[in-house]
Amino acid sequence: MSFEAPHGVIAPILTPFNDDLSIATDLYVGLAQQLFEQGCAGLAPFGTTGEALSVGIDERIAAIRALIDGGVDPAKMIPGTGLSNIADTTRLSRACLDLGCSAVMTLPPFYFKGVSEEGLYRYFAGLIKAIGPDARIFLYHIPPVAVVGIPPSLAARLHTEFPEQVVGIKDSSGDWDNTRELFDIGGLIVYPGSELPLIDALQLGGPGCISATANINMVEISKVVGLFDAGDIEAARAQQDRIRDTRLTIQEYGPIPAQKRLLAMRTGDARWANVRPPLGPLSESRGQELAEALNTGQ
Amino acid sequence: MSFEAPHGVIAPILTPFNDDLSIATDLYVGLAQQLFEQGCAGLAPFGTTGEALSVGIDERIAAIRALIDGGVDPAKMIPGTGLSNIADTTRLSRACLDLGCSAVMTLPPFYFKGVSEEGLYRYFAGLIKAIGPDARIFLYHIPPVAVVGIPPSLAARLHTEFPEQVVGIKDSSGDWDNTRELFDIGGLIVYPGSELPLIDALQLGGPGCISATANINMVEISKVVGLFDAGDIEAARAQQDRIRDTRLTIQEYGPIPAQKRLLAMRTGDARWANVRPPLGPLSESRGQELAEALNTGQ
Numbered sequence: 001m002s003f004e005a006p007h008g009v010i011a012p013i014l015t016p017f018n019d020d021l022s023i024a025t026d027l028y029v030g031l032a033q034q035l036f037e038q039g040c041a042g043l044a045p046f047g048t049t050g051e052a053l054s055v056g057i058d059e060r061i062a063a064i065r066a067l068i069d070g071g072v073d074p075a076k077m078i079p080g081t082g083l084s085n086i087a088d089t090t091r092l093s094r095a096c097l098d099l100g101c102s103a104v105m106t107l108p109p110f111y112f113k114g115v116s117e118e119g120l121y122r123y124f125a126g127l128i129k130a131i132g133p134d135a136r137i138f139l140y141h142i143p144p145v146a147v148v149g150i151p152p153s154l155a156a157r158l159h160t161e162f163p164e165q166v167v168g169i170k171d172s173s174g175d176w177d178n179t180r181e182l183f184d185i186g187g188l189i190v191y192p193g194s195e196l197p198l199i200d201a202l203q204l205g206g207p208g209c210i211s212a213t214a215n216i217n218m219v220e221i222s223k224v225v226g227l228f229d230a231g232d233i234e235a236a237r238a239q240q241d242r243i244r245d246t247r248l249t250i251q252e253y254g255p256i257p258a259q260k261r262l263l264a265m266r267t268g269d270a271r272w273a274n275v276r277p278p279l280g281p282l283s284e285s286r287g288q289e290l291a292e293a294l295n296t297g298q
Numbered sequence: 299m300s301f302e303a304p305h306g307v308i309a310p311i312l313t314p315f316n317d318d319l320s321i322a323t324d325l326y327v328g329l330a331q332q333l334f335e336q337g338c339a340g341l342a343p344f345g346t347t348g349e350a351l352s353v354g355i356d357e358r359i360a361a362i363r364a365l366i367d368g369g370v371d372p373a374k375m376i377p378g379t380g381l382s383n384i385a386d387t388t389r390l391s392r393a394c395l396d397l398g399c400s401a402v403m404t405l406p407p408f409y410f411k412g413v414s415e416e417g418l419y420r421y422f423a424g425l426i427k428a429i430g431p432d433a434r435i436f437l438y439h440i441p442p443v444a445v446v447g448i449p450p451s452l453a454a455r456l457h458t459e460f461p462e463q464v465v466g467i468k469d470s471s472g473d474w475d476n477t478r479e480l481f482d483i484g485g486l487i488v489y490p491g492s493e494l495p496l497i498d499a500l501q502l503g504g505p506g507c508i509s510a511t512a513n514i515n516m517v518e519i520s521k522v523v524g525l526f527d528a529g530d531i532e533a534a535r536a537q538q539d540r541i542r543d544t545r546l547t548i549q550e551y552g553p554i555p556a557q558k559r560l561l562a563m564r565t566g567d568a569r570w571a572n573v574r575p576p577l578g579p580l581s582e583s584r585g586q587e588l589a590e591a592l593n594t595g596q
Contacts, residue, residue, distance in 0.1 A: 053409035054409075055385070056383050056385025057385075058385070083381075084352065086354075087357050108576070110409070111352075119576035120575070122575035122578075123576045276384075277407070279413065280416060
C-alpha cells in the first residue's frame with residue numbers, strides 16, 4: 001500500500017490535561033472534531049506541540065484510541081512516536097499502525113549529541129526492520145528542540161534505501177534553505193513545520209504544511225491552500241501575509257502555553273490552560289495581553 | 299528507611315549487546331560480578347555509559363532482574379530510570395524499587411530546552427508523588443549530554459522539600475565549582491561523575507564517585523579511596539595522578555565504544571565491542587592504538 005499525503009493543513013493537535021494532569025479526553029476529541037470541521041487535512045497528534053515527550057507510551061496509545069472512538073478516521077492521523085530507543089519507539093509505532101494510523105512521525109534518537117550520520121542511519125534502519133515492512137514513517141527534523149537533527153543527505157539515503165517505509169519528512173528547522181533541499185529528494189513528501197513558507201512549499205509540489213498554529217487558526221491557514229489551489233496566487237499571498245502576524249505573536253508568547261491559554265479563554269474551559277511540567281502555563285493576564293495583541297495585529 | 303550511600307567507587311556498568319543488539323545477559327552478569335570482586339561499592343546500571351537511553355523500558359527491567367538473578371545484591375544498585383515524562387519514568391522507577399534497588403537515578407526531562415527551574419521542580423515533585431513515599435532518587439546532572447541540567451539551587455530546593463526521597467545527586471558536569479556548591483547542601487549525597495576530583499570530593503565528606511572508567515579501571519580507582527581512608531593523602535594523590543591519564547585517554551577515544559573495545563580485546567569476546575546506534579563501535583585498529591596509548595601512558 002503506497003502512502004497518500006494529506007493535502008492541506010495538518011494540525012499537530014494540542015494535548016489537553018485535566019487539573020490532575022491526566023489527559024482530558026473529552027477536550028481532545030472535541031478539538032479534533034472541530035479541526036476537521038474547520039478543514040484540516042489530517043492530524044499529527046503527539047508532536048512537540050502536543051507535548052509528546054511529556055506523555056507516556058501507554059498514555060499516548062490510549063489517547064489515540066480515544067480519538068478513534070470519538071470518530072476520527074485513523075487513516076487521517078500521523079502520530080508522533082519517536083523516543084530515543086528502537087524498542088520503545090517500535091512498541092508505540094506498532095500500536096499506532098495497528099490502530100489504522102496511516103503513518104507515524106519519528107524523531108532521531110535525541111539523547112546522545114554529536115553522533116555520526118552513519119549512526120543515525122543505522123538507528124532508523126534498525127527501527128524500520130523492527131516495526132516491519134508495513135512501517136510508514138515521517139522523519140521529524142526539529143533541531144531547535146531535539147538538538148539532534150536529520151540532515152537532507154540522511155533523509156535522501158533513508159528514502160532511497162526504504163522508499164516504501166520512509167515516506168516523508170516534517171521540517172521544523174525554520175530554515176527554508178533546508179526545506180527547499182528536501183524537495184529535491186524525489187518521491188519524498190515534505191511538510192514544512194510552519195505556515196510561513198506554505199506557498200513556497202505548495203509551489204514546489206508539496207502537499208501542505210504541519211503547523212502548530214493550526215490549533216487556533218485552522219480556518220485562516222487553510223484559506224491559503226484553497227486560494228492557491230484555485231490558482232489565485234496573489235490572493236493566497238495576501239492571506240499568507242495576514243496569518244503571518246498571528247504565527248509570530250503566538251511564537252513570542254511560547255507557542256504551547258499561549259495556544260492553550262487562548263483555547264481556555266475561547267471555550268471557557270480552564271483545563272485548556274494546563275500544561276505538563278517542565279512547561280509552565282501562560283498566566284491569565286499574559287493571555288489577555290496576547291489576545292489583545294492578536295486583535296490589534298489582525 | 300533512610301538511605302545509606304555506598305562508600306567508594308560506583309560503576310555505571312556498560313551494557314553489552316549480542317550481535318543482533320539484544321542485551322548480552324551473560325556478559326552483563328559477568329562484568330557485574332567482576333566489578334564487585336574488584337572492590338566496587340555499587341552499580342549504577344543504565345547511566346549514560348550504559349547507553350540507557352538506547353534501551354527500552356522493558357529491556358531495562360529484564361536486565362536488572364538478570365543481574366539480581368546472577369547474584370547481584372539489588373540494595374547495591376542505583377539504576378538510571380530517567381525518561382522525559384513522569385508516567386514512563388514512574389513505571390521504570392517503581393519496577394526497580396520493587397526489585398529491591400536502593401535508589402534510582404533520574405535525569406531532568408530533557409526534551410524541551412530552556413525550561414524554567416520552576417517547571418523542573420514541578421516535574422520532580424510530580425515524579426516523587428507518582429512513585430510514592432518510598433521513592434529514593436538520585437538527581438542526574440549531565441548537561442554535556444542531556445543539555446537540560448539541574449542547577450544547585452534546584453537540587454537544594456528538592457532535597458529540602460523531599461529530604462527522604464531526594465537523597466543525592468550525581469554531578470557529571472565536569473565542573474568542580476558546581477560539584478563543590480552541591481556539597482553545601484546539607485544531607486545531600488554528592489557523587490562526582492568522574493574520578494578526577496575524587497580526593498577533593500572525599501575531603502568534603504563525599505562517599506566516593508561514580509565513574510565511567512570504573513568499567514575497565516576499577517582496581518586502580520578504588521586504591522585512591524583505600525589510601526585516602528587509610529589517611530595516606532599523599533599516596534592517594536599520587537595514585538589519583540596515575541589514573542588520570544587513563545581517564546583522559548579513554549575520553550579522547552569516546553568513552554563508551556572505547557571501553558567496550560578494550561573489554562572485547564581483554565576478554566576475547568567480540569560482542570563486547572557492540573554498541574547500539576546512534577553510537578558506533580570503535581574499530582579494531584583504533585582499539586589497538588588505544589591499548590598502546592594506555593600502556594605507554596601508565
